[in-house]
Amino acid sequence: MKLEIKDLHAGIEKKDIIKGVNLTVKEGEAHVIMGPNGSGKTTLAKAVFGYPGIKVSKGDILADGRSILPLKTDARAQLGLFLGFQHPVEIEGVGFVNFLRASREAVSQGQTSMKELMKDIKLLSSGLKMDDSIIGRALNKGLSGGEKKKAEILQMALQKPKIAILDEPDSGLDIDAVKIVASNINKVVEETRMGLLVITHYNRILSYMHPEHVHVMMDGRIVADGGNELIDRIEKEGYESFGR
Amino acid sequence: MIDQKRFVDDALREYSKLPGELEQLYTRRSVPLSIEIKQESLPDKKKEGVAVELHNELHAKTGVSFDATVWEGGWFTCGSPAMKLVKFGEDEYGELLSNSQHKSSEDKYVALIHATSRQALKIDVKDSTAAELKVLFACSDDPLPVQIHISVGDGSKLTLFEWHASQGHKDTFSGMLRDIRLGKNASCEINVLHNEGQNTTVLEHTKSRGDDRSSVKVNYVYAGSGTARARNLFEASGYESKVKVEEIIVGSKKQKFDLNTYVVNAAENSEASLGSAALAMQECACYLKGFAKITNGARGARSFVGEKGLLVDNTARINSIPSMSIGENAVKATHSSATGPIDHDSMFYLTSRGINAETAKQLMIFGFFSEPISSIKSGLAKEVASSIITAKIKAGGELIGIPELKAENTIWESATEPGIAHHYKYREEREANA
Ligand SMILES: Nc1ncnc2c1ncn2[C@@H]1O[C@H](COP(=O)(O)OP(=O)(O)OP(=O)(O)O)[C@@H](O)[C@H]1O
Ligand SMILES: [Mg+2]
Numbered sequence: 001m002k003l004e005i006k007d008l009h010a011g012i013e014k015k016d017i018i019k020g021v022n023l024t025v026k027e028g029e030a031h032v033i034m035g036p037n038g039s040g041k042t043t044l045a046k047a048v049f050g051y052p053g054i055k056v057s058k059g060d061i062l063a064d065g066r067s068i069l070p071l072k073t074d075a076r077a078q079l080g081l082f083l084g085f086q087h088p089v090e091i092e093g094v095g096f097v098n099f100l101r102a103s104r105e106a107v108s109q110g111q112t113s114m115k116e117l118m119k120d121i122k123l124l125s126s127g128l129k130m131d132d133s134i135i136g137r138a139l140n141k142g143l144s145g146g147e148k149k150k151a152e153i154l155q156m157a158l159q160k161p162k163i164a165i166l167d168e169p170d171s172g173l174d175i176d177a178v179k180i181v182a183s184n185i186n187k188v189v190e191e192t193r194m195g196l197l198v199i200t201h202y203n204r205i206l207s208y209m210h211p212e213h214v215h216v217m218m219d220g221r222i223v224a225d226g227g228n229e230l231i232d233r234i235e236k237e238g239y240e241s242f243g244r
Numbered sequence: 245m246i247d248q249k250r251f252v253d254d255a256l257r258e259y260s261k262l263p264g265e266l267e268q269l270y271t272r273r274s275v276p277l278s279i280e281i282k283q284e285s286l287p288d289k290k291k292e293g294v295a296v297e298l299h300n301e302l303h304a305k306t307g308v309s310f311d312a313t314v315w316e317g318g319w320f321t322c323g324s325p326a327m328k329l330v331k332f333g334e335d336e337y338g339e340l341l342s343n344s345q346h347k348s349s350e351d352k353y354v355a356l357i358h359a360t361s362r363q364a365l366k367i368d369v370k371d372s373t374a375a376e377l378k379v380l381f382a383c384s385d386d387p388l389p390v391q392i393h394i395s396v397g398d399g400s401k402l403t404l405f406e407w408h409a410s411q412g413h414k415d416t417f418s419g420m421l422r423d424i425r426l427g428k429n430a431s432c433e434i435n436v437l438h439n440e441g442q443n444t445t446v447l448e449h450t451k452s453r454g455d456d457r458s459s460v461k462v463n464y465v466y467a468g469s470g471t472a473r474a475r476n477l478f479e480a481s482g483y484e485s486k487v488k489v490e491e492i493i494v495g496s497k498k499q500k501f502d503l504n505t506y507v508v509n510a511a512e513n514s515e516a517s518l519g520s521a522a523l524a525m526q527e528c529a530c531y532l533k534g535f536a537k538i539t540n541g542a543r544g545a546r547s548f549v550g551e552k553g554l555l556v557d558n559t560a561r562i563n564s565i566p567s568m569s570i571g572e573n574a575v576k577a578t579h580s581s582a583t584g585p586i587d588h589d590s591m592f593y594l595t596s597r598g599i600n601a602e603t604a605k606q607l608m609i610f611g612f613f614s615e616p617i618s619s620i621k622s623g624l625a626k627e628v629a630s631s632i633i634t635a636k637i638k639a640g641g642e643l644i645g646i647p648e649l650k651a652e653n654t655i656w657e658s659a660t661e662p663g664i665a666h667h668y669k670y671r672e673e674r675e676a677n678a
Contacts, residue, residue, distance in 0.1 A: 049596050052588060052592065053588070072595065072600075073595040073596055074595040074596075074600045074601065074604075076596075077595070077596055077597055077598035078598045085596075088593070089592075091593070091611060092614075093608075093611025093613070093615060094594075094607050094611035094614075095614075099594070099599075099607065102594075102597075102599050102607060103599055106597070106603070107597075107598040138614075
């Protein structure tokens, strides 16, 4: 799959937030977006998934050359897109396993064997060093910040998307957990050759992932594209030197 | 001994004298309730025929065997020593009336049921025994006013499942005065399922008292009827006694629910809690008034009232009004109330995983009810309640007469919450018995 974001302008209510973003992610590629708080990273990610509150005023988002803007959120996921949330939502009473089953059935368009699903979940949760008790819980309910982030990775690994956008998969994780999460992401990449777009504030996770494309986002625009040298520059100089 | 005819005449007088609804609640949207006492009535044979038919259909579709089916003129029963039907004119009927916790003068509709009922279902679980009873209430186009007197002796245990299933073709009412008493260390779970047709108005009154260390759990499910009005009072009146009430409401198609429940801590170390969960759509209106009271002297009492509402569209309305009155210091009391539409961010999260909007909505609705449903102990009651909710939601709010109890029908079936184990267990038991 090739995901193209073309001259995208988008906002929430009357406020313009994304102000002309161009970005292309292909299967097999790893991209990173870094940028200051409030620069529009999460809004961009949600726009790709058709978040109802976000209005696209100009530009387009294409998957393999076709606009996905007319598609509902679920249809975009069914194309093979995955969004790892910065703030995963807690949903009362919806069993985690039940939810995973509904999701798997929706994406694969078929019946799911509970046995297989449980086997997959157990394997992944142990790989992520997650407590088994998550299986019996309601979706994200009562999970710690770090556990929620691991649960997002578990969902990604189950879904096997073509392109995954991960919005701060490392925030709130302890040092060991960052490593575990990164290696689990890498494992899915190796298995599926999926494309990655990781949003992050920290280079620790990047040191395990070696993305080849780095983008800097400020005030709703991509102000720099490059490689690892950008990460070093941000580390040394902060975002000010990218200012317009 | 009470003069039964006079009792009825007095009740009739109260009925015509008492005002219908006076609460301020009704200023914005009223629940008009005017019920006439009609003289003409269907012949008994016909009424019984309707009940027999309903019973047979229900049994065929669900496999549930009832211990008794109560209709307007009597009952038919497979028999249980713990239960009998007492008729107007019998001495025992007079005895029940004089001991009743309900008074005609307290409420117009209590008076109505006193004035019109001619039979009482008496459930008497003798000391240190256990009973599990299933009763079907089936009325035709005529009203079914009935008194239900439940007494659970010291150290005894009762599990009761009441299925109110009337499907009248004309406007009618189904009225019940439920009088519950528990002895020392007695416990009961009562599951009341209202799944009447749209033409039926439900008038429900429950009063309950329990002796030391008794425990009463009552689960009400309101899925059917056009209008349901309940006035309930549960008193944890014995030392360390417990009361737990759950109200589950699934409202659609202009249904109206007006539920007013008091839970009272009247003794030391008593526990009283009320949980209401209401879903409303399609111009349904719900008034949930939960009231917790802790009387003076009830030291160490624990009290909880939680009301929550889910508005599936913007034509429905839920007013939830929890309140408290605390007359003792050393107690723990909490209440909460939250009503809102389906959460956008939850919807986005679920659909971002490929789940379509309709399924996502259903998942959240079942999630909303998951806690009260899993608190139901009786496997049968749990299964019936979840089947009815599932069927009603999947049918876009249509009232479901008789649900099919199929595993696929219940989304809970595949969940892994602890409560679900009972569900399976019941199913296995049923298969083993077949
Ligand atoms: N629902 C909303 N209503 C109004 N403004 C919003 C809304 N959501 C986001 N914004 C605004 O849009 C801008 C971009 O927010 P966004 O969440 O995309 O930033 P971000 O780059 O992800 O920041 P962070 O690094 O802190 O996560 C911010 O100014 C924010 O206040
Ligand atoms: Mg963000």
